[in-house]
Amino acid sequence: MRTKHKIGSWLIITALAVSVTACKDLKIAFKTENKTTPESYLGSASKDSTNTAAIKWKDFFKDQNLVALIDTALKNNQELNITMQEINIAKAEVRAKKGEFLPSAGVRVGAGVEKVGEYTRDGAVEKNLPVHDGKAFPEPLGDLMVGVNASWEIDIWRKLRNGRDAAASRYLASVEGKNFMVTNLVAEISESYYELMAYDNKLEILKQNLEIQKNALEIVKLQKTAGEVTELAVKKFEAEVYKNQSHLFYIQQQIVEAENRINFLVGRFPQPVQRNSAAFQQMVPDTIYSGIPSQLLQNRPDIRQAELDLAASKLDVKVARAQFYPSLRITAGVGYQAFNVKYLITSPQSLLYNIAGDLIAPLINRNALKAKYASANAKQFQAVYKYEQTILNAYIEVTNRVTKVQNLKNSYDLKQKQVDAMNQSITISTNLFKSAKADYMEVLMTQRDAIEAKFDLIEIKQEQLYNMVSVYQALGGGWR
Template sequence: MKQQLRKVIFILVCGCLASCASPKLAPTKTLAPLPEGEMAIVPDSVTLKETPKLSTYFSDKKLVQLFEIALASNPDIQIAKERIAIANSYLVRSKKVRLPNLDLELSASGTRFGDYTMEGVGNFDTNLSSNINERQIINTNLTPNYFVGLQSAWEADIWGKLKKLSEAARNRYLASREGERLVRATLFTDIAVLYFELIALDKKLTIYEENYALQQKAYEIIAAQRSVGKATELAVQQFQAQSKNLETEISLLKIEVLEVENALNALLGKYTYRIDRGNTLMTVNNEDSKAKEQYVRLLFNRPDVLQHYFELQASQADAKAAKAAFLPRLVLGSRFGYNAFSAETLFLPGSLTYQLLGGLFTPLLNRSQLKLEFNVASKEQEIAFWGYQKSVIQAYTELQTLLGKREIYQKTLALKAQEVGHLKRAVEVANDLYITGYANYMELINTQKNKLTADLDLLHFELDTTLNTIILFKALGGSLETSQ
């Protein structure tokens, strides 16, 4: 007997030693350093207090109001919120797994033991014993078994596997929150772009109407001179054609306004909503005083970068949990309650029973499956790292592009504003010269065309500057907290 026990112990020890030979984790990779120097990869080094704020970055209250409406009714926002709730449920569940479970058990069964089984023979002999009373006689035709009580089981997290799984769930919850921030940022950017495109269309419509008024004024001059023989019919027809062209452009602009308003309604989650808007584009953002290095530091607070960072942390925790799965598991349990083979004796003091147990479980035949799961977790960790690296590269290059475009736009705007001023004066001079006979009607037409083109170009660069400023706010991980 002792020799057999030694063999069992020897087998268990060998199994435990074999299970301890778990695969090695891949070395942790670090981000490639940015051109400005080595940057900390831990986003906790950047706080939300350093990021630009919606209320200070954008002074247009009507735009902020539209965003608040979208937060309440946009379907993508509502979906993102539900995903956060799901991730939070997984997080809570991962914490509960580390605690002992406690179940209330109510069970009843009936068994007919054969005459040639140990239980059947044992029950028959027990009924013949003089040491039992009437309540202890066993029904051998159908032996009942009743139990009412509590049972509990707990896995001791001696290797930290359950802790790592909980850590992975926590990081996925944080990633889901950053995913919701990303949805909010994308939504606000789209709303702001369409909002300022509407303002630009309003301004474009004003430009065409003003140029149409100038065209009409010039036409009146030509028509008057035609009546006294100082101008030809060709000049009159040319100016009429120009007027019709401007009227056509004004009508087409109204179609564009309708399309943009409907697109904006879709983002707001509304079928129809009157878009109340201002009349000013953004030409300078409120964060221009920041140094370039401060901008780069803010990259690590962007929701897309943070989302990949937390996914990387979750994948690393998963890999460590998969490694710990090769090690022995210690499970402790207990059972306490009333157990009897007759209903009338179930709740008697003599039916009270309890059990304490403990077990050490080590994987043997399923090690190949555990290796596959570990390999998958390791590859997921690699994918998560390269996703994080990619997000940082994209964030950095996007920021460099936006900052470079901002400098060029500021110079271009100044030049275009001067050009528009010169051409406005040129139109006035051309009208005077035409009246006095020092300019022909083609020079007058060309001067007005050039002014219209310059006005539209200036508006185009103002809109591009505005859109660049909007995207820069998103690129810096701007805080989208509103009054809600």
């Protein structure tokens, strides 16, 4: 017995020594992420921490039609609902990892019969056993058993707990991924909504311009009858009218497609989108407070998602390293076993139990473990770079969009002055043409320039509203 104990002890010591020695060559090369951000945004020395990102989207958007669309989309959008199921999948993975950490137990019930040969060891033993209760053992011999088995891997090296914590980090990362998707969905719906209003205004301007051109065409026809102009002037004005009538149908199609983009995002079949396009030109973008760059780390869901993925990848490295160490598993069982059902629940004759501990350590052919460890290390480096890239991208997005606010305002103000001047030019050129003091081409060119300037003004207004939403999104707003 002492010899057996010595052999067992030496096996345990050898397994531990070999595993620990082999792991000395496996260095955990954790890469430290850089969370440092500039104190302020480029072009601004302000350190005011007031941040528009803290405003809930329902309070940020004042148009109730737009608010209703976003609210419906957050319930019905199919892509968002798919993402919600990804969260449920990640949550189930956490439960599975928790189960690995805890002991497992099961009930076992078995029944069978066996007939052994008489000229075998078991058969010879049965043949020579005394008769039991006046009867020999039945042939074939029954085997009935009922019992409970349990097993538990002792988490010596935190392998299972680190795996559980990594799964929990990925679950939280999936929640942040959903939040990031919400910000994108809110931005996409609002941008499509403003685009739709812009098309409505372009359509209205085109209709007004067509009325002016039709009136000018009638004047030219009268002048041609009076011999003041040639047929060329009439055809030029007719061509301009046809061109804008054709463009009218193009814009109407753009309106249909913009409405259906919104309907798709909202998760419904095509139907009219409620909006007040008459107020589009008077809409003024809200003042945006950008706060300080370090707030991005907390406000941006994509940064928080990258941070949680990084935390999970670091735990994965520890789990992969722990695979090289011995694992200790305890198994136990208790129950009853007999060859006849009437003896099954007889104590202590039919009672059986067992308990054992296994210490298993990998000794040879560990290439698969080394490969997994190297892969986990590389993924941890990837996660660091992705986290730093996400922070850098967020900072640049905010900087670009904040500086764009003032540039778009200056552009809009100047374009508005151009439109006012062009409106006056239309009246002047038309009056001069009526009194034969201006050529018909001057009238045509003035009308063309005027409609282009008006379209440009609408597009700048649309870009202003886009940028307002983009800044809000870049700061980390829209998911609350």
